[in-house]
Amino acid sequence: MRPMRTARRRTGALALAVALAGSMGACAVGGDSAVRVSPTAVASAAPERGPAIDTEPDDAAGLSDLTPGTLIASGEFDGRGTTGRIEIRANGEDHGFEIALADVTPAPAAGMSLELNALPVTASDAELQQGFSYYRYDALATSPDQAFSTPGPGYGGFETSDPTYLRTAVIWAAPEGASIGLGSVVATAELAWSLPDLGPSPDLIDLGDATGARGEVGTSREGVPVNYRVAPGDTIDGIGTRFGLTMDQLAWLNPDRSPGRLVLAGITLNLSAESRGLRW
Structure with a gap:
């Protein structure tokens, strides 16, 4: 089973390009084309957090501090004619986690795939195609209930141990004539993360233009x-x-x-x- 991996995506023919990336050596990283989001929109798009569930102490420094199997995020698929639930659980490592889909109705059709996208659930299909994401290069099983693992570092895994920037789970249908890829959105689910704050929470200052920082x-x-x-x-x-x-x-x-x-x-x-x- 090929894993999910962190990816940036180009516009245009990218959906078909992803669909054709059938080997492990296929490069998933695109260019730096951006979805422009205003500061006002960002404030409303922050991923939802709730209290940690069955976790180790709240001062946990990373995912590996959580008991394997701990629920760290969940969401409900609704709208567009598809319902169901996604659950994300810790796997005892700082990179990657376990994902389960439950009661997906109708069950995924052949070629449908899953990604976790940084954009909010209100983003359009075209915006989601560009959004920074964690994409699984294997088609979903054609079953309403299924589970799979994401990889560790060095094999398409996260470069960060704090995945709460991933705001939306997306089920994609493949483009016409392709076996997998970003054709059209079948369903989305807003992810509610139940993790303690794993970030450094910096207090920002701006000391102004200086050598090495003149932007x-x-x-x-x-x-x-x-x-x-x-x-x-x-x-x-x-x-x-x-x-x-x-x-x-x-x-x-x-x-x-x-x-x-x-x-x-x-x-x-x-x-x-x-x-x-x-x-x-």
Whole structure:
């Protein structure tokens, strides 16, 4: 069974390209095309959290601190003629987890697939095709009840141990003539995460333009920095010093970018905990 993996997606013919990615060596990472989301929309799109269920102490530092089998997220599929439930449980590791689908009605048809998407459930099909996601490169079973595992690091797994930036579970039908891929949305479920706060919760400051951090800053209506457009010559140390952030905090705030891509000139870094996984 091929695993789910973190992916960015291009627009246009991407649905068919994903559908044709039939081998383990197929590259899932696309370009940096962005779904633009306003700071106001981001505030309302923050993933829902509830109290932790059957967890270890609330100061857990990662998923591995949770007892295997702990329910960490759930959601209900509704609308578009499909109902059912998704449950996500800890697997004892900091990367990956167990997923179960229950009472999916009608049962998935051949070629349907599952992804967990960073965009809110209100996003359109076209936006979901572009959203940063965790996509499973195996078709779902044609059964109303099924379970499977996600992989660990180095095999398409998360680069972060905090998956709460994934806001929506999506069941996709394959494009016409393809065996799997992002054709059309069959059903969506808003994910409610029941995890303790695993992030660094940085207190943002902006010390202003300086060597290694001369890019443009986007702010909320309250004047709080929410994003930063990287300028040529910027460095991780410079950006971190400007905003009072460590490398780990920048990486946590931007789970959609590997550490080596955090200082690519022209990209926009997220500085807001509420908009992790979204693109500005």
